[in-house]
Amino acid sequence: MEKKKVVIALGGNALGKDVEEQKEAVAKTAKVIVDLAQQGLDIIVTHGNGPQVGMIQNAMDNLVVTHENYKQVPLPTSVAMSQGYIGIDLQNAIKYELYSRNIEGKVSTILSQVEVDKNDPAFENPTKPIGRFLTKEEAEENEANGVHCMEDAGRGYRVVVASPMPQRIRELETIKTLVNAGHIVITCGGGGIPVISENGKLVGVNAVIDKDNASSLLAAQLGADYLVILTAVEKVAINFGKENQEWLSDLTVEQAKEYIAEEQFAKGSMLPKIEAAIRFAESGEGRRTLITLLDKAAEGIAGKTGTVIHQ
Ligand SMILES: Nc1ncnc2c1ncn2[C@@H]1O[C@H](COP(=O)(O)OP(=O)(O)O)[C@@H](O)[C@H]1O
Numbered sequence: 383m384e385k386k387k388v389v390i391a392l393g394g395n396a397l398g399k400d401v402e403e404q405k406e407a408v409a410k411t412a413k414v415i416v417d418l419a420q421q422g423l424d425i426i427v428t429h430g431n432g433p434q435v436g437m438i439q440n441a442m443d444n445l446v447v448t449h450e451n452y453k454q455v456p457l458p459t460s461v462a463m464s465q466g467y468i469g470i471d472l473q474n475a476i477k478y479e480l481y482s483r484n485i486e487g488k489v490s491t492i493l494s495q496v497e498v499d500k501n502d503p504a505f506e507n508p509t510k511p512i513g514r515f516l517t518k519e520e521a522e523e524n525e526a527n528g529v530h531c532m533e534d535a536g537r538g539y540r541v542v543v544a545s546p547m548p549q550r551i552r553e554l555e556t557i558k559t560l561v562n563a564g565h566i567v568i569t570c571g572g573g574g575i576p577v578i579s580e581n582g583k584l585v586g587v588n589a590v591i592d593k594d595n596a597s598s599l600l601a602a603q604l605g606a607d608y609l610v611i612l613t614a615v616e617k618v619a620i621n622f623g624k625e626n627q628e629w630l631s632d633l634t635v636e637q638a639k640e641y642i643a644e645e646q647f648a649k650g651s652m653l654p655k656i657e658a659a660i661r662f663a664e665s666g667e668g669r670r671t672l673i674t675l676l677d678k679a680a681e682g683i684a685g686k687t688g689t690v691i692h693q
C-alpha cells in the first residue's frame with residue numbers, strides 16, 4: 383500500500399528566535415518529525431523565515447551603510463540564505479534523532495525557487511511582516527525612510543514586504559524524486575525563493591512568499607493526504623482573545639469561508655493558514671489540513687486535538 387504523504391509546515395516557535403535558540407528548538411522539532419516518520423508516513427517539511435529573513439536583510443543593509451565597498455543584497459538572496467541555514471539545522475537535527483533511535487533514514491534539504499506572477503497586485507501592497515518587532519517610534523522612522531511597516535496582529539510593529547501568491551515550485555520534480563526514494567525532504571523554506579521567469583531565466587524578485595500558501599501548493603502538487611500547520615495555538619478559535627472565544631475542532635471549507643467573511647481570523651497570522659487550508663481541501667478529494675501545536679502533532683493526526691479543515 384502507498385504510504386500517506388504529510389506536508390508539515392513549521393511556524394516560528396519550531397525554530398526559536400535566534401541562531402542559538404534555533405539549535406535547541408530544532409532538536410525538539412526533530413523528535414516530532416521522526417515520531418511521525420516512525421508511524422510510516424512520508425514527510426515533507428516546510429518552514430517559515432519571517433524573523434530570520436528580516437535579520438539577514440537588516441545585517442546586509444547595515445553592511446552597505448558601514449562599509450563603502452558592500453553592495454545591496456537583494457531580498458530573494460536573503461530568502462535563499464535563510465533556507466540554507468534553517469534547512470541545514472533541521473536536516474542535522476532530524477538525522478541525529480534518527481541515529482539516536484537506531485533508524486536508517488535519509489534526510490535532504492532542497493533549496494527551492496517558487497515562481498510568482500510579476501503582475502501580482504501584492505507587489506503594490508506589502509503585507510508580509512519580517513524581522514523583529516519594532517516600537518511605534520521605530521516604525522515611524524522606517525516609514526520616513528521609505529521602509530513600510532505595519533502592526534502585526536496586535537503584537538507590535540514590523541517591517542512588511544510584498545507577498546505574492548506562489549504559482550509554481552520549480553524544484554517539484556526533484557522533491558518528488560527524493561520523497562519517492564524515501565527521504566524526509568525539507569523544502570520551500572520561507573515560502574520558497576521568489577522568482578519570475580524571463581525568457582527561460584529565473585530572476586529573483588523582492589518579496590517573501592507566505593510559507594503556508596507555498597506549503598498548500600506543495601501539498602496539492604505532491605498529492606499529499608495531509609497538510610499539518612504547526613503553530614503557537616492548539617486550535618483555531620472564533621472570537622479569538624475575546625470573552626466568548628470558542629475553540630474549533632472541525633471546520634468545513636464552507637464554514638471557514640463564512641468565518642473569513644466575519645473577519646474571525648487575523649490578517650498576517652491565522653488568515654493565511656485558513657486560506658491555505660481551504661485551497662488544499664479544494665485541490666482534491668479527501669485532502670485535510672490540521673492546525674495545532676508542535677507538541678500536539680501526533681495527537682492531532684490521530685484525531686485527538688487541533689483543528690481539522692476539510693471539504
Ligand atoms: N482566530 C484565531 N484562532 C487562533 N489563533 C489566532 C486567531 N487569529 C489570530 N491568531 C494568532 O495567530 C497566531 C499564529 O500565526 P503566526 O504567529 O503568524 O504563525 P507561525 O506559527 O506560522 O509563525 C497564533 O499564535 C494566534 O496568536
Ligand SMILES: NC(=O)OP(=O)(O)O
Binds near residue numbers: 430432572592
Ligand atoms: N515566509 C513565511 O511565511 O515566514 P513566517 O511563517 O515566519 O511568517
